[in-house]
Amino acid sequence: MTTLEEVCGPAEIYDVQFVPALFAQWGPVVAGEAGVQNGDRVLDVACGTGALTLAAAEIAGPSGSVVGLDANPEMLAVARRKPVQIEWLEGTAEALPLPNNSFDAVVSQFGLMFFEDKPKALAEMMRVLRPGGRLAVAVCDAVENSPGYGAFALLLDRLFGKGVGGAFRAPFYLGDAGRLHEICNEAGIADAEVVQRNGMVRFKSIDALVSTERACVWTLGGVLTNEQFEQLLKESETALKPFVIDGGTIEFDMPSLIIKARKS
Template sequence: MASAAAERVGRGGQMMGLDANEEMLSVARRKHADIEWRAGQAEALPFEDQTFDAVISQFGFMFFSDQPRALQEMMRVLRPSGRLAVAVCDALDHSPGYAVFAELLHRLFGERVVEAFRAPFASGDSALLLAACDEAGIGEATVARHDGRVRFASIDALVSTERACAWTLGGVLDDSEFERLQDKAEESLRPFVNADGDVDFLMPVLILTATRP
């Protein structure tokens, strides 16, 4: 996301990226040395008041420990008329492929594992997002749904991607359990495989936007 934003900003502007994980920042710095990367928490942004024209967050908000506080911080570092945009995954049941995958996880491994997988979808509710804005003192925020699609080269690629995510399944399943999941996923996810062998299904997102007065 930071890389795409930097391209939009161009040479006439400045882009800064923030992450709480030093290992992720090390990877980001190797890939995009032209972006200034900072370590920090969303709930305590390491920037002065009214620093930025825009603040964006993509698929991280659902993991913030204090979402209203994070929103307050984002608004604090915006200049007057600055724009805020926060993207989160919509509800799990709105993404058919991942909904089936969640049911498979529940059948194979039980509630603890499927709850870990559901975590990225936890903020997929417009009412919850707007309630967080109200608590943060942000008026006239809006939430819009955008329908995107998930595409993987194969079912194996989908499972491997989930395995690499330490936030969810990578932290709860061992090697033998992933082998079992890979085997069973071939049958459960077959309806989402197209003629080329790719996996393709709907995955909507919710985008919260607001402007600092």
Template sequence: MQTSNDIRTPAEIYDELFVPALFQQWAAVVLDAAKINPSSKVLDVACGTGVLALAAAGRVGTGGKVSALDASPEMLGVARRKSVRIEWHEGVAESLPFEDNTFDAVVSQFGIMFFRDRIAALKEMMRVLRRGGSLAVAVCDSLDHSPGYSTFAKLLERLFGTPVADAFRAPFVLGNPETLLSLCNDAGIENAQVRQHSGQVRFASIASLVSTERACAWTLGGMLDDQQFEELSREAELALQPFAGENGDIAFEMPALIITAHRP
């Protein structure tokens, strides 16, 4: 039987489910960290379907300008439907198609974990910053700090083995301040700071969480067949029950680490 997720692209599923469940809450936090004001010229790297870029556009108003870049044409296709004010660019973080000293702020949320060359990407972000400009990059904190997702990872390990569990763990691999500061140091960023910020995951139901994670092209997408998905759905209803509310929704903590720096 075909489900609603079967007729939507991964980018549409990400936008319709992951953005409100996880990512919407972080836009204001990242923009605050980057000290963006109404006259700022802003670049959003790994913009996805545009949640952070749209928030930046609302903050800078008509006095500023927002550009956004992503490597996925599918993600950009969803993003472009939302605003014609933002300049959308297809490209990779390791080779930004912008001149030196272009932006007052460069921001990125929950993308650097998937970059091919994280150090090169950080160097590029600093290159396109104007002197005195601000950088703010958000990553998922350690899986150990997100009890619901930690439980889910252990369930995947028990049911399907390490490769599947490790695919799910991929977004959390940079969840360590010392690791992030080391990356910044290797990229020549000497004034970087890393701070933890509280956040929460919230889905309408355990079933919604499981089906959304299964469809995620960047982690479990394509790894589970229908029989495995049915098994995961049954087991998850039990394993994740401690995080379920009276109305059937599910919520738990998922903090983020935010790198901030400025270009001298």
């Protein structure tokens, strides 16, 4: 059986599968939480293939400017194919290659969980904000607050053990407002606010969801054998059936937590 990761690279899988199923909807939300407006200069940190960057560019308009930064050159290669006026930069969140006080808004979605030094990354984002500039950083809420993914995590635990289930849960482990406030305090952001916003996961089928998760290098990529994948597909038909709607589409809530702050 040909697997998704044998056909597409990780960046293409992310852009073609995860962005429409999950991440695209969050671009306008996170940009809105940062108060992005026409004419703003905006930085998107850990931009991936540009889901949030594109949303920010649409709001900022021709009189504004947007920079998308990511540490992954394959992600940036996909982003650069987009027919938009955006500056794409390779770099890490912990050492932004950008001057102080140079952006009206800094945004980031679903990247903080994977940064090596999270307080340093947030401090860097605040550094490049101009006085009065706004920050909005989104992370996945706890997996238990996403019913479909919660059921999928429990299925992985049951079939293959806590190690595999834990690998899948990696993107969700910062889904705790108290922990986010601790990280903000370590970063020197004393007045940060953490808000919950709801979103949806929507794949065309259970098969599409399972295949995409199996191919994700940040969670289950390389973890399952072909035999285990077949078993997971079969068992998922029962475990995820409550979330299937008309036509076989699978749909369920997946909230996020968003850190908001303003530079004094």
